[in-house]
Amino acid sequence: MAAAAHQEGELYLGFDFSTQQLKVVAIDQDLNVIHQNRVHFDSQLPEFRTEGGVHVGADGLTVTSPALMWVKALDLLLEQMQEAGVDFSTVRALSGSAQQHGSVYWKNGAGLTLGRLRGEHGLSQQLQDCFSVRDCPVWMDSSTGRQCRRLQEAVGGAAQLAEITGSRAYERFTGSQICKMRKERAQEFGETERISLVSSFAASLFLGDYAAMDYGDASGMNLLDIRSKKWSQACLEAAAGPGLERLLGTPLPSASVLGNVSPYWVNRFGFSDQCSVVAFTGDNPASLAGMRLREGDLAVSLGTSDTLFVWLRHARPALEGHVFVNPVDWRQFMALLCFKNGSLTRERLRNRCAGGSWEGFSAALRQTPLGNHGYVGFYFDVREITPPAVGVHLFDAEDKEVSSLSAEAEVRALVEGQFLSRRLHAERLGYSVVPGSRVLATGGASRNKDILQVLCDVMNVPVYTMDVSDSACLGAAYRALHGAPEASGESFFDVLKNAPEARLAVTPHPEAQRVYDEMLRRYARLEKRVLRELGP
Known part of the structure; x- marks a missing residue:
């Protein structure tokens, strides 16, 4: 963990919600790394009783992580950054990455709560009752073999599913996880207002509203048509039937600016109300950007x-x-x-x-x-x-x-x-x-x-x-810089032309x-x- 260096000018933040920890890197407009920090889930948030950031079910196949753990980690990380002297008022834009294939199930009414967060209280206190499923399936889960077979059969086989979505059916992918959730936890699924990936869930925390999934992470779900960039209706129908498209929202290009940070961040940590939130993506797409x-x-x-x-x-x-x-x-x-x-x-x-x-x-x-x-x-x-x-x-x-x-x-x-x-x-x-x-x-x-x-x-x-240590985190910071208003119209590579070769x-x-x-x-x-x- 590094203390904040001497700050001059504007900052751009990149977060990475990985399996075992939450990391952040801050860069300036010249691509210098100004600050790095992290929260390790097992050791710093022991109350969630995770091992390696996850809970493994009795069957040895079901692997989950608590949504509230990620929320509480973000509270703690920002507090640590503040103590280290990071001036959040200079942050022009932020973005992030997250472990791919994890899914978060927001409870009915959670959207209203997100939009009314109060700066005098922490995130975890206000969002503790906002998840219809408290423990979220993550990429290590391998309990959905039956659902994978159903998804492939519905579209004409594994090769056809790969042709549509970019991959044959995988047990960790979100499409089969949603299918299992709808079947085995019908009550909780019926109480769900929105389904996020871990990446769009994290973006939602900053936005104060449900954030769109980006194309990069959405294409790791077995649900998105990677050519049309729209949800495949056949895959949606196989996974959960009518209504799933509403729960997922409309995906957007990865460079999309979703809006500015919510008033919570302005009031609690002193962010500028003009700080942009650039769409978060998966850790693998973010690593491509970081490299x-x-x-x-x-x-x-x-x-x-x-x-x-x-x-x-x-x-x-x-x-x-x-x-x-x-x-x-x-x-x-x-x-x-x-x-x-x-x-x-x-x-x-x-x-x-x-x-x-x-x-x-x-x-x-x-x-x-x-x-x-x-x-x-x-x-x-x-x-x-x-x-x-x-x-x-x-x-x-x-x-x-x-x-x-x-x-x-x-x-x-x-x-x-x-x-x-x-x-x-x-x-x-x-x-x-x-x-x-x-x-x-x-x-x-x-x-x-x-x-x-x-x-x-x-x-x-x-x-x-x-x-490229922490390439996903660095890639998120690069994407924040590219998405900032001052970079409007410039290509990703033009913005990063002075990065180390x-x-x-x-x-x-x-x-x-x-x-x-x-x-x-x-x-x-x-x-x-x-x-x-x-x-x-």
């Missing part, structure tokens, strides 16, 4: 899981991955892919093949050629998301499955195989290289130049590195395109074979 991805870029976070963010001009939704409306340019799209077998798998091979040494691991990559003499490896220590496979599968140059490789060949087989998989599945969702394309690498493994060189060669575009790390080997274009075709064939042999 300042542009068309043709692909961001790779090399962590425990490897996560890809891709800027797409045209979307080709598939049964794997997710396509959302782009939060920076609502006429375009972004794709998200997550791979469970990331750094832990690399560490396992480092320990077995390189004596536990990253230098030995790197030396193996340097000592083996591009294409690895034709050896290809699939390493799924745990059941993978994309593709849905498990186990280790090794092939020689003749596509014959083999039981082992030399230590050096196995290290390269792992790293090439991981990045061929990332490229293959990104291209299936619509990713393609255009002039100026870059890969932006983050996460622990991005510090290893030899791993980055393989990534660079497989993708055949330069790889850059950047420090990513650093060029490596460039492709001259032979990379020839080697890996052919290898990618082989990898795709072998992946099909692995999946066929594993069966359903």
Whole structure:
């Protein structure tokens, strides 16, 4: 937690309502970070008795978080900022992000309460009776398998649902959660006046009125038609029948200014009554903004899981991955892919093949050629998301499955195989290289130049590195600056032209395109074979 730096000029706030904590970053008009702060739910709000910010049901599948906990965290965070010397009267605009797929159920009459908040009392005291469902389903929930099947059947199958909404049915997505709520908690559902995502719920607190969902977060619900930017009537009907559209409201572009902060914020914390509230979005779309991805870029976070963010001009939704409306340019799209077998798998091979040494691991990559003499490896220590496979599968140059490789060949087989998989599945969702394309690498493994060189060669575009800790929070602050009145008419990238640039790390080997274009075709064939042999 950082104290407020010396303040001159106007501030722009970005909030992030994540699973375990509420964070804020304040930037000035020159993009300098002036203040950072956070509230950790478990330790600072122990009365809610969460573990990791959530409650896990007796079935082990139902996972929820208390809506009032998020409200109380916001009270506490603003008080901490005030004590640190932040001058809220200088805040020109604010925006935010939140964990995707969580949903909040406002009780009948809550809208009136939101509009009449009094500055002499805290938010949590005034909103404690405003939720028809006190514990909100969040992204970790996996209790809606039956509802997912119903939703897919209603529109003609999983592929058709993905074509409409950008994703096949997922248990954590809000459409299936609403379907379950309507069926199993009919009384509470009947008392619901408005359904928010966690992002639009948070925006509502600042607005003093129900905030619209933005296109970016709304496209993670299995309910929004990502091309028309309107609710799919077939999906709404399958989820909850007539009336759901009224409960959800009309979604808006992510850069929309929803209004100014409510009088509560002016009276209690001294905000200007001209402080703009820019639509809040999900944490993944906000991260794309925080990393300042542009068309043709692909961001790779090399962590425990490897996560890809891709800027797409045209979307080709598939049964794997997710396509959302782009939060920076609502006429375009972004794709998200997550791979469970990331750094832990690399560490396992480092320990077995390189004596536990990253230098030995790197030396193996340097000592083996591009294409690895034709050896290809699939390493799924745990059941993978994309593709849905498990186990280790090794092939020689003749596509014959083999039981082992030399230590050096196995290290390269792992790293090439991981990045061929990332490229293959990104291209299936619509990713393609255009002039100026870059890969932006983050996460622990991005510090290893030899791993980055393989990534660079497989993708055949330069790889850059950047420090994007708290990228969702920073992205929210950037979006607040872009949405402020003084930035009217300017593009997102014009507003952020003075932001720190990513650093060029490596460039492709001259032979990379020839080697890996052919290898990618082989990898795709072998992946099909692995999946066929594993069966359903």
